[in-house]
Amino acid sequence: MKNKAFNAFEVAQHQFDRIAEKLQLDQGTRDLLRTPMREYHFNIPVRMDDASVKVFRGFRVQHNDARGPGKGGVRFHPQETIDTIRALAMWMSWKCAVVDIPLGGSKGGVICDPHGLSQREQEQICRGWIRQIARDVGPLADVPAPDVMTGPQHMLWMLDEYETISGGRYPGLITGKPVGMGGSLGRKEATGYGVVITLREALKQLGLKAENTTASVQGFGNVAQYAIELYQQLGGKVVCVSCWDQKDQAPNTFLRKKGIDLAELQKISDSFGGIDKSKAKGLGYEIQAGDQWLSQEVDILIPAAIENQITEDNVNSISRKVKIIAEGANGPTTPEADKVISERGIFVIPDFLANAGGVTCSYFEQVQSNMNYYWTRDEVLGKLDIKMTAAFNAVSELANSKGLPMRDAAYVIAIGRVAQASRDRGWI
């Protein structure tokens, strides 16, 4: 087992360096793109419910905005680090570029655990975060969104605080708002559906039919649930789901060979996607250790939780039956594991392509909000399908024509576009 702690930013830079070499980027371009353009670190003092004051550490990293205003979520996580935020911001730049939406990459976060915070305390953190960063975000500059353990309510608090400071109504400041309060129809499904759109296209390419496949999913949050929903609607069968157990402070895997019942599991899970273990057992699910989702005899793996889940330590437990890995989460596979997966000939849909449905729909929400005119759900999802399918096809065509793995092809397209935009602006 490696002693070195996982550093997402090092992983992201390593990935970039490899592709920069393929693209033969000059040193100036490499220096510009391998580090964020701007970072903000700040304290957020909050008076807690028990009247004590706690100071939370918050961040906003703006990696690159040559293609347009920055875009990226704000996450609450107790183990959040600045390196993770930097990596995520960089991945956002590539994600927006690979689906060809006119946005740059940003990310933000607060080191906190919302499980232990009341609603009022969470509101104070949200408002405090905005107070610190209001000068440097905005509808035309940098547009935050929900992320791990933040949701529509958090976005509304942030929007409200921003509008109070700015003295106007700026629904385009932030995305992930509730429908009816500036949110877009289709947004909640978009990331999960986007994963399965790319999966659908991958299956076509491999000559497989969804109804003849099975899948194992890590995570049971928003992305996983909608991915499972659409995959099942296409005829596929999910036999295994794993998720974090807040009580056990460990992950669990839930197995049902005949296929999980999504609605049934949703009824016994909390708002963070944690499934109640004892209720699941009562429903006939077999409970196994958290990492067992990876070793299931399935055709498709969908890591849809957090980063650093498939590593060189566990990559060899992936079944020989697995043909496709669709990365619903950001950075779930380390470069070392990626190499093994590539050698095994498993088709990988890289994270920033597979989960780009969310940011694509966020972009649609931003456009609607800025116009103050909202589209129908059919219109949003129809456009999402076209955009994601086109992005997958572009990556796939490059991968096939140049003999590249999908991840590399996606990076080549994305980094190439960001580099070109930076060049066009005269920055390099």
Next chain:
Amino acid sequence: MWLRPAVTAVGSEIQDIEHGARGPAGRRQAFTLSLDGTTRMTTPKIPSVFSRRFFGAEEQLSLIGSGSMGGKAQGLEQFQSVLEQLEGDCKKFPEIGISIPRLAVIGTGHYAAFMDRNRLRELAASLEPDDKIIRGFLKADLPFELVGDLRALIEGVHTPLAIRSSSLLEDAMNQPFAGIYQTKMIPNNQPDPDIRFAKLVEAVKFVYASTFSQSAKSYRRVLPDAAEEQMAVIIQEVVGNRHDERFYPELSGVARSWNFYPTGSAKPQEGVAQLALGLGKTIVDGGLCWTYSPSRPKASPPFANVHELAEQTQTEFWSVNMGSPAAYDPMKETEYLVRGSLVDAEQDGTLAMLASTLNPASDRLSIGVADRGPRILTFAPMLVSNSLPVNDIVQMLLRACEKELSAAVEIEFALTMHPLRFGCLQVRKMLVSGDKIEISERELSGDQVLVASERACGNGRNNNICDIVYVVPERFDKSKTAVIAADLEGINRSLIEGGRTSLMIGFGRWGSSDPWLGIPVNWGQISSARAIVEATLPSMNVDMSQGSHFFHNLMSFGVCFFSVHHEGQFVIDWAWLAAQKAICETSFVRHVRLNKPLEIRVDGRKGMGAIHK
């Protein structure tokens, strides 16, 4: 009992019985049983999967999603197969491209997902009025798996599209659905693809909703397997050309290889064809059009003089509105359609092959539009002068489709002149009953006769009808035909719910779209009828339709149709009807129920029929 689809003859040909069994994914697998006892399986061709290219795809027909394509689409697939076999024969007409217009079919899998995920089944089955059902469907979301394909389709297509129903039950041999479900034509000419996409989505939902109109539900109640009904939707290019703000084919037509109303020396097996300028809606709705026998295209029409001819031929036509959008009305089937006149058509330059010109001084007609004068749609340039071999193509297709389907057939088609294109729009089987009935002159008169006619349609006998629904002659008001239609619909619904069939008697043209010429009902509103009498009055003295508005429904349900003129040789025994006790009566309509069924017989070969008490 009318003889059911079984043993019939078209000329001397043997007709097959089809037993349908549904294979996986709802696909019909046909087993054809010949009368010598042998069987052969005729599994329909699997359509190609929609590749998100409409005009750019190799195949003319593709399937979006899973499930069945439905009856209409399967008919088009069969038509495609016929055309492939006729490739050599089509070379006789090198100047005309003969094909089915390109289409993509949304499979019934998406319909099921739409209904279930939006929880629409309760609304669909309810007694809510049609507009409330349509509104509920329009608010619902299409399945996500469908929207990407529709979006991709609309981004690549900029010409008018017809969004047509293609239900599972339309597949069944003896289940005619003409006019039951809706078709929506969209101009699809807006520059913004978002708007075009929205209109397409709306049209698809509208067709889904039409599955559950009150008349469609009433109609299905009398059918076996009605619970299995599911709707596929055809998205098809409209055959036509743009003329200023109108888009339409110069010619639409319906042709049948068997004619229940032969005139003069024509025989039933010579068939009949109806032609119209513009969209085929004119014909389907029972509007004025040109009717002729394909075996005798040059025969004189059955009008006394040119003025009667002028009054009884088409003067208006339907087209797709390509101009300023009309008021937003997604409830209306004709939302994007406009009616034009012959003056408009002349301006468009589309009358040259279709019209004759009347010389008012001599009261003579000249073929074509070279002379000045009122235009009359006689289609003489193509039928008499044969300047276009349209009739030859129609005959070729009727013969080929009859052979392919082993039954009498009805085909729909449309034609454009520039370029010359013959679009095959639909093919379906007709049923022909084979009973030999003889009725003597003596049986047409006497106390036992309720109705007699020498202009009767259908063939066979029915001894099962006890319910008579009739419009009371003394109370008939031609300004109230719409009210009469509503009264008939209400009584019909109660008959359907009670599992009863009826004899219906009314004045003017049954099913006329013009309420001043007859009773404006659709088939679903009178679907309990197994015998219909079309009568006239001095105040409603019109040319009788002879059932032309419900031609297909009459034949396929074995309904007999009597035409009785008030000045004719045979009359209706109104006094006897008035003496029967009514179980239901409105201002204009009476419903009586007899203790003993009527005896109804029609000799289809001679066109004579009698209803005895």
